[in-house]
Amino acid sequence: MPKQIDLAKYKTIVLDCDGVVLNSNQTKVDAYYNTAKRTGGTDAQAQAFVDYHIKLGSIPRNDKIRYYITEILKQPFTDALFQKLMDTFTVILDETLMQCEVAPALNALKQKTAQAKWMLMSGGDQEELRKIFPRRGLDHLFELGIYGGPTKKNEHLARMIADGTIQFPALFIGDSRFDHQASTGAGLDFVFLSDWTDMPGWQSYCAEHDVTVAAHMHALVG
Template sequence: MSNMLDLKQYKTIVLDCDGVVLNSNQTKVDAYYNTAKRLGGTDAQAQAFVDYHIKLGSIPRNDKIRYYITEILKVPLTPELFQEYMDTFTEILDETLMQCEVAPALMDLKNKTAQAKWMLMSGGDQSELREIFPRRGLDTLFELGIYGGPTKKTEHLQTLIADGAIQFPALFIGDSRFDHQASTGAGLSFVFLSDWTDMPDWQAYCEQHQITVVAHMHAMLGH
C-alpha cells in the first residue's frame, strides 16, 4: 500500500473527522436517533432521520435537521423548533465525542508526513469541533486549522485553495462519497479509509471510481 501512495510528495494533507480521525460515525448515528426520540419522535421517525443522515454523508447537520422537521415530521419549520433540535443534538453529541476512539496511528502518520501541513475538514459543526479537539489534545496536529459546518467542504476547499492555505500536491483522507467528490473536484488526491466508514455501498463506489482504498491509517504507513 505504501508503495502505491508516496506520502512524502504531499505539501498539504486534509483529514475528515468522523470515521477517519475519530471512530465517531456510529456516535453520529446514535445522536440523530436519540435527538429524534428525546424530542418526541417515534422509532420509525428516528430511523428515517438516521437513514437520511447516512444517505447524505458529510453534509452539515443544519440541512438534515431542516429535512427531518419539514419532510419526516411534516410540521412547520420555526426558528425556535430548529434551534431546539440543534441544541439537543449538540448536547447529546458532545457527551459522546469526548469518549470515542482516536485513530491509533494518527501520531505515526503525523510523524511520517512531517513535510506536510495538516488540516481537519468535517461535515460536523465547526465551532463544536474547535471546542472538542483542544479538550482532547488533538488541535495542535492541524496547523492549517479545523473547518466544519454549516459551510460545506466544497466551499471550504475553494476558499482555502484560493487564499493559498492549501498547497499542492495535496491529499484528502476521507470515508464518504462526498469526501471523494469534494476533494477530487478541487484537484486533491484522495484515499478512502474503509474500516470505520458507514457508507453502505462503498466497495462498489470505490471500484467504479478506481479509488485507492486503505483499511485503516496503519495501512497507510505500510503496517
C-alpha cells in the same frame, strides 16, 4: 493493500473527522436517533432521520435537521424547533465525542508526513469541533486549522485553495462519497479509509470510480 501512496510528496493533508480521525460514525448515528426520540419523535421518525443522515454522508447537520422537520415530521419550519433540535443534538454529541476512539496511527501518520501541513475538515459543526479537539489534545496536529459545518467541504476547499492556505500537491483522507467528490473536484488526491466508514456500498463505489482504498491509517503509514 492500497495502491502505493507517496506521502512524502504532499504539502497539504486534509483529514475528515468522523470515521477517519475519530471512530465516531456510529456515535453520530446514535446522536441523530436519540435527538429525534428526545424531542418527541417516534421510532420510525428517528430511524428515517438516521437513514437520511447516512444517505447524505458528510453534509452539515443543519441541512439534515431542516429536512427532518419538513419532510419527516411534516411540520412547518420554525427557528425555535430548529434550534431545539440543534441544541439537543449538541448536548448528546458533546458527551460521546469526548469518549470515542482516536485513530491509533494518527501520530505515526503525522510523523511520516512531517513535510506537510494538516487541516481537519468535517461535516460536523465547526464551533463544536474547535471546542472538542483541544479538550482531546488533538488540535495541535492541524496547523492549518479545523473546519466544519454549516459551510460545506467543497466551499471550504475552494476558499482555501484560492487564498493559498492549501498548497499542492494535496491529499484528502476521507470515508464518504462526498469526501471523494469534494476533494477530487477541487484537484486533491484522495484516499478512502474503509474500516470505520458507514457508507453503504462503498466497495462498489470505490471500484467504479477507481478510488484508492486503505483499511485504516496503519496501512498508510506502512
